[in-house]
Amino acid sequence: MLFDRRSLSRLLFWPCVAAGFAGLALTAYNFTPGRADARLLLFSLVALSLGTRVVVKVPRARAYVSLAETFCVLSLFVFGAEGPVLLASFTAVCASLRLTREWRRLLLDGALATLSLLAAGFAVTSYVGAPETLARPETAYAFGLSLLLVAFLQTASGAFVLPPPARPGAPADAPFTPARFFWTFSTKLALASFAGLGALACWRFGLDPFLYAVTAAAVLHFAHAVYQRKDHADRTAADPSGPAPFVAADEGTQLFMGAFEHAAIGMALVSPKGGWLRANRSLCYMLGYTERELLAKGFDGVVHPDDLGQALAHVKDLLRGSTATYQSEKRFINKHGEDVWVLWSVAPIRDSETEEVRLIFQAQDITDRKLSEGRLLHNAFHDALTGLPNRALFIDHVKLTIARSKRRDGHLFAVLFLDLDRFKVINDSLGHMVGDQLLVGIARRLEACLREGDTVARVGGDEFTILLEDIEDEDEAVQVAERIQKELSQPFTLDGREVFTTASIGIAPSSTGYEDPEDILRDADTAMYRAKSAGKARHEVFDRAMHAVAVNLLQLETDLRKALERRELYLVYQPIVGLDDFRLCGFEALVRWNHPERGLVSPLDFIPVAEDTGQIIALGQWALLEACRQMRRWQRSVAADAHLFMSVNLSSKQFNQPDLIEQVRSILTQTRLSPRNLKLEITESAVMENIETATEMLKQLRALGVQLAIDDFGTGYSSLSYLHRFPIDTLKIDRSFVTRMSENNENTEIVRTIVVLAQNLGMDVVAEGVETKEQLALLRRLGCENGQGYYFSRPSSEADAEKIIAETCARPKPAPKQEVPAVVIMDDKVKSVRMIETP
Numbered sequence: 008m009l010f011d012r013r014s015l016s017r018l019l020f021w022p023c024v025a026a027g028f029a030g031l032a033l034t035a036y037n038f039t040p041g042r043a044d045a046r047l048l049l050f051s052l053v054a055l056s057l058g059t060r061v062v063v064k065v066p067r068a069r070a071y072v073s074l075a076e077t078f079c080v081l082s083l084f085v086f087g088a089e090g091p092v093l094l095a096s097f098t099a100v101c102a103s104l105r106l107t108r109e110w111r112r113l114l115l116d117g118a119l120a121t122l123s124l125l126a127a128g129f130a131v132t133s134y135v136g137a138p139e140t141l142a143r144p145e146t147a148y149a150f151g152l153s154l155l156l157v158a159f160l161q162t163a164s165g166a167f168v169l170p171p172p173a174r175p176g177a178p179a180d181a182p183f184t185p186a187r188f189f190w191t192f193s194t195k196l197a198l199a200s201f202a203g204l205g206a207l208a209c210w211r212f213g214l215d216p217f218l219y220a221v222t223a224a225a226v227l228h229f230a231h232a233v234y235q236r237k238d239h240a241d242r243t244a245a246d247p248s249g250p251a252p253f254v255a256a257d258e259g260t261q262l263f264m265g266a267f268e269h270a271a272i273g274m275a276l277v278s279p280k281g282g283w284l285r286a287n288r289s290l291c292y293m294l295g296y297t298e299r300e301l302l303a304k305g306f307d308g309v310v311h312p313d314d315l316g317q318a319l320a321h322v323k324d325l326l327r328g329s330t331a332t333y334q335s336e337k338r339f340i341n342k343h344g345e346d347v348w349v350l351w352s353v354a355p356i357r358d359s360e361t362e363e364v365r366l367i368f369q370a371q372d373i374t375d376r377k378l379s380e381g382r383l384l385h386n387a388f389h390d391a392l393t394g395l396p397n398r399a400l401f402i403d404h405v406k407l408t409i410a411r412s413k414r415r416d417g418h419l420f421a422v423l424f425l426d427l428d429r430f431k432v433i434n435d436s437l438g439h440m441v442g443d444q445l446l447v448g449i450a451r452r453l454e455a456c457l458r459e460g461d462t463v464a465r466v467g468g469d470e471f472t473i474l475l476e477d478i479e480d481e482d483e484a485v486q487v488a489e490r491i492q493k494e495l496s497q498p499f500t501l502d503g504r505e506v507f508t509t510a511s512i513g514i515a516p517s518s519t520g521y522e523d524p525e526d527i528l529r530d531a532d533t534a535m536y537r538a539k540s541a542g543k544a545r546h547e548v549f550d551r552a553m554h555a556v557a558v559n560l561l562q563l564e565t566d567l568r569k570a571l572e573r574r575e576l577y578l579v580y581q582p583i584v585g586l587d588d589f590r591l592c593g594f595e596a597l598v599r600w601n602h603p604e605r606g607l608v609s610p611l612d613f614i615p616v617a618e619d620t621g622q623i624i625a626l627g628q629w630a631l632l633e634a635c636r637q638m639r640r641w642q643r644s645v646a647a648d649a650h651l652f653m654s655v656n657l658s659s660k661q662f663n664q665p666d667l668i669e670q671v672r673s674i675l676t677q678t679r680l681s682p683r684n685l686k687l688e689i690t691e692s693a694v695m696e697n698i699e700t701a702t703e704m705l706k707q708l709r710a711l712g713v714q715l716a717i718d719d720f721g722t723g724y725s726s727l728s729y730l731h732r733f734p735i736d737t738l739k740i741d742r743s744f745v746t747r748m749s750e751n752n753e754n755t756e757i758v759r760t761i762v763v764l765a766q767n768l769g770m771d772v773v774a775e776g777v778e779t780k781e782q783l784a785l786l787r788r789l790g791c792e793n794g795q796g797y798y799f800s801r802p803s804s805e806a807d808a809e810k811i812i813a814e815t816c817a818r819p820k821p822a823p824k825q826e827v828p829a830v831v832i833m834d835d836k837v838k839s840v841r842m843i844e845t846p
Contacts, residue, residue, distance in 0.1 A: 020115065027096075027118025030125045034092045051082075051094050073102040076195070079120070081202035083128055095124040127156055158196035162188060273349070273370035279326055281306035284365065293349070293372050295342035311338035311346060318351075325355050326364065336373065348377040390465040392443055393450035401464035401472055405524035408476060412517060421484035423473040424513040424531035425453075425491070428543040430469040433506060444501045445508065452494050456487065472528065481516045481548065488512045488546040509544035511535050519549065533557045564616050566602065571629060576600050578633050579802035582811060583654065583773060583795045586787050591815040593652035593686065595795065596634035597802050598626065618658060627661040628670060635678040635685060637805060642684070645813045652714060654686040659693035663700075668707045675711070682712030688739065690718050695729075702732055709734040716773070721761060731768055738765045742776025742796070749781050759789050766790070 075098035082091040099120035100113055267274055273290030277283055283302045291298050294309060301309075310318055314337045321333045332354045339347045349370040356365050388400035396404070405422065412418040427449070434442035446469065453463045453471060462474040473491075475484055491512065498505040513534030521527040533556075534549035541547065570576050580594035600608040617623040638653040661667065675682055687708060694701045694717065705715060716737035721744060740761055747754045758774070765772045774786050777796030786794060803811065 020111075023122065024114050024118045027121040031092065031096050031117075031121045034121075034125070038093065051097075073098070075099070075102050076120075077198040077202045079124055080127070080199045081205055083124060092121055092124050092128060095120040155196065158192055158199045162192040162195050273368075273372070275368040275370075277306055277366040277368055279364055279366065290368075290370060293341070293347060293370065294339060300342070309339050311340055314338050322353065322366065325353060325366065336377075339370070346374075347372060348374045393447050393465050395450050395454075395471075396462060396464040398464065398466040398472075401462060401466065401474065402524045402528070404462045404474055405527065408474060409517075409521060409524060409527075419478050419480065419517050421475045421478055421481070421514055421516045422527045422531045423475065423484065423488060423491075424515070424528070424535040425471040425473065425510050426512075426535050426539065427469040428509045428511055428539070430508065433508065437502070437504075437506070441501050441506070445499055445506060448499045448501070449495065449508075453491065456491050456494055472531070481514075481518065484514050484516060485546065485548065488514055492544065492546065511538040511543050512546035513538055513549060514546060515549045519551075529557075530554060560616060563608075563613060564620055567600075567613055567616060567620075567622055570600055570602075571625065573603075575602060576626070576629070578630060578637065579804060580637070580808040581795060581802040582800045582808075583793055584799050586774075586783070586791055586794050591651065591811065592793055593654055594638075594808060595654040595656075595688075596630060596637075598630050599802075618660065621660065623658045623660050624664065627656075627658050631655050631657075631671070632674050632678070635674050635680045638684055639678045639680045641809060641812055642680075645809055645816070650684075651812070651816075652684050652686045653680075654688055654716065656688045656718065657693075659690060659696065662689055662693045662704065663696075667704065668711070671708065671713065672711060675713075683714065686714035686716055686737065688716045688718040691720055691722065694733065698729055698732075705734050719775075721757060730764070735768075735770055737771050737773055737793075739773045739775055740791075745774050745776045745782055745786070745796075746778065748785055749779075755785065755789075758786070758791070762789050762791050 076095075079091050079095040079098060082094055096117045099116045102116075267285075268287050270287055270289055273287065273293045275283055275286040275290050282305060286298055286301050291301055294301065296304070307315055307319075317335075318337060321330070321335070324330050325333055332352065334350070334352045337349055337351045339349055341347050350373050352369040354367055356367050357363065388397055388403075389395065390397050408420050412420065430442070430445075433445060446465070449471070450463070450465065453473065457463060457473065457475075460476050462476075464472050464474075466472050473487070475487060478484055492510060495508060495510050498507050500506075513531045513536070515527045515531035515534060517527070519527075519530065530549040530553070533553045534547045536557075537553055538545045538547040547553075577599055578596045579599050580596055582594055583592045584590070585592050598610060598614075600610075600613055602608050614623070617626050634653050634655045638651070641651070657667075664670070671685075671687075675685065689705075694705070708715060714736045715734060716739055717733075717735055718739050719741040720738045722741045738761060740758055744754045744757050744761075748758060762772050771792045773793040773795055774782075774791050775795050777783055777786065777794040777798045779798060782796075783794065783798060800811065
């Protein structure tokens, strides 16, 4: 039959506690100080110090009995009832404190010890009489009954009364079986008999009870220590590298300990005070200790100091019952002093017999995972090539700096945005590997230029940002920029060769006032572009005007994307006139933009934006198609017999399109315009970017039958040695040379050289920007064939250009006299070209 003690505990707990403490109070009231002689005090000291430290295991039961109970029984027969009752109460509490801190258990243990010894004292007084009567033979029967009564009361009180559960949902205690009751009763009876026989021997043979108690306690304590050392030596000898097999009292415990010993994860049993009680092989291997070394260390000896405080706090919560289990990631320290990351799980367990609390630890080694996470986290916020912080981490640093500046008046900082000049040339000519080496070298030099606490980051291919903390004023940021440019001006030795580079730097000081880190980074970027446009290899400090320009450009870019859809773009046509007989040779188609809000937008403003954003490709295709359509319409209406051409500009991006030939062929087919009536103008720099590819592209265009012209000749980086290789029909002299011919004889000679060069190569020449009659006369003397400019006509609308064609091509033009140069004047109203003679 099994007894469910849990159901009885609620009924018996508080009555037993109340009765025990009432008996304790009554005993203390009746106990006079005169009865506490020196022997009783010394006896009590031995019981509290040695008796509570020696615990005897009950055979065939998971229960333990403290030797202090034996001392209490012995004192009962030697000193009477009052003193031993007080002693029993204190020793019971002290013995329980070694096993638990649960206040309910401590109250119950003290109360039950008081009640059981009161009952035994009553039996001794009633049946035996005074302690000295133990020597009489006639009291032997009563003496034996009193021993049985003491053992029974101590066993029964622990069998049927338990404290209420410490928290809701706590596991139920193991049932108390008759077999366990018998073995516990037998153990307690043996210890009580040992105490009674000792008391009997003291009175019959005149032995001193105190000496007997001290001797017995010392012998038992020594035997207990020898037993523990022998048990530990046997387990170590069985397996020197790990814990010895555990011989369990029953099959369930044996299975548990087998799983404990051979678990793949580290496991340990730990006392509430932090002492290691048992550790399995996996934990010893994980930390590099043998079991003996690990058991000799405290819990705080293997936990990382930074994690120890939090770990102990959670252990205390477990022991108080605030939480049932606890799991977290902690760092342990192995035998070699290295950090070992573990997934640490802790739960309290209570022995069903002794009610002793233990902590069971489970530790899984996650060091490799934590190292991988650390690498991933580092890679997420650092540049893989240079090891510098990336944009995300830099933005976070700037955000913290802005927050600090709000808390501290006068806290100034600055952000520098650095972009390398001509890095693409280095990358393309020397290879990407050398380019990467250059970036790493620049990163190291930037770090050397900064103070401790400043931050340098790589935010793009060849773009770096720098955060300067705690600067005195804006000039300090400028000084840092100058120091950086001086450092970067020194050559880099890469792959056995010297490489030079420069940088353009934009500076955004915090004095401008910022709330968002993206804003100050944007402004530093804006200042950097201003430095590039001003000549590169320099620095610029941001001001509000730059921001206004940047916003205006952004809006212009946005509006330009919609301009084609909304038909805001249109073409105007500027005549190209022969200078020998003032015949109309053709027109150059020019794009104009009528913005709905801004009005007419200058091509100098929107064409560079279209080039930078790539919109120039779609814009160029549209212009080519519209120009060809217009020329075809004029041919059908007013210029059927005229051999006029339409000149259209090709941007460098258009020229580099792989399907350019197909685009031109498709437009000519679609508009039915003869190829000889189309002239394509390509800038000198576009042709020189890739000589071989450009030459092949020009040959294919020439094969279509279209005419080709080099625009703005003389302003690019071409070599005259390549010019004869290009199938070019026309060289267009840039207007910068034409407009300054009368001011500078050098420009006149440049124009003369270009005209002679073109004639020697079988090309004709068009002079752009003709605005005065002096320029016209000089060009004619130099032998220039054609001219274009305001002197003849401004760019005209479709209708005005049609009038020019009708008026010029409808009647023959008289040849000018040789002695009087003919000049052309412009009719502003009709915008037509007519020839007059000078008086």
